[in-house]
Amino acid sequence: MKKALASAKTIDEAVDKALQELGVTKERVSVRVLEEPSKGFLGLIGTRDAKVEVELNYDPVEEGRSFLADVLRQMDLQVTIETAKQSDHYQFNMIGQDLGMVIGRRGHTLDSLQYLVNVVANKHSDKHVRIILDAENYRAKRKEALEKLAARLAHKAIQTRRNVRLEPMSAAERKVIHAFLQSRSEVVTFSEGEEPHRYIVVSPKTKEASR
Known part of the structure; x- marks a missing residue:
């Protein structure tokens, strides 16, 4: 997990410094106060800054998205990534110019990139998430x-x-073929x-097929 230590005159200022170091918003972290600020004697001698530890809460979807963006x-490539929550997966839609190199021949590059994004996203996740990549529909x-x-x-x-x-x-493309022809009573499919x-x-x- 990513952590950052920071000190400042107040706890809020220390947290803000740690958030800047991590490059995230407060909603994505857990904060632990290590030392409370102290003004010391007469507010002058023995003053002590606040010290905090800010830990990034692991978000598999955000980790996958960050990896893809990198x-x-x-x-x-100048690409915008739109994230959509579906019933059983998350979808990353890539929007931009010249995305042919991201798709590759018959989607092979897109499939490989999707595999890597899922590996990164689930590396430290307690619950498996499924991410599907798409580009130019x-x-x-x-x-x-x-x-x-x-x-x-x-x-x-x-x-x-x-x-x-x-x-x-x-396997994904074979699944499309199998599913589409499943309702056809005249044929059967197998791999x-x-x-x-x-x-x-x-x-x-209709008749025993000749191979």
Whole structure:
């Protein structure tokens, strides 16, 4: 945990100095008064400043956000990070110019960065939090593209009565395909292969499929 010690004529002044050192607001810290201020004899001799210890309360979401902001600065990108609380996760939406390098090919860079943000956020957290990164609404656009691909290949599997194998995808993208085709009674989906080359197979139900 990050801590700061500070001394000043009053407790409030000492706390303010410690907050400036930590670069946070008072709402994010715990304050312990180590020494009360004392005026001493006749207010002149033996005066003693207040001394406080200010400890930063660990906030996994803020830690993840701070880490992401540092990475983006090192990439020399001017990006605004918007945080949104969802039912089962937090979402960091990155808004700025030239975010293609943050997304990477088929979102690989975005996924890797998301993994690191989650590692940092949960490193000292008692309760696990899940953080999803997005940039330029990439997640929604990619989901739409995957669902269109799934529909097209399901139709192909039914028409040809053959299994159709997709190219290797991440676990998150495979989940999109599986979920989208789950309601299709004409096909069944399953995964084959080993990571990172694991892929989905779309198989028709109408007749035993030919591989």
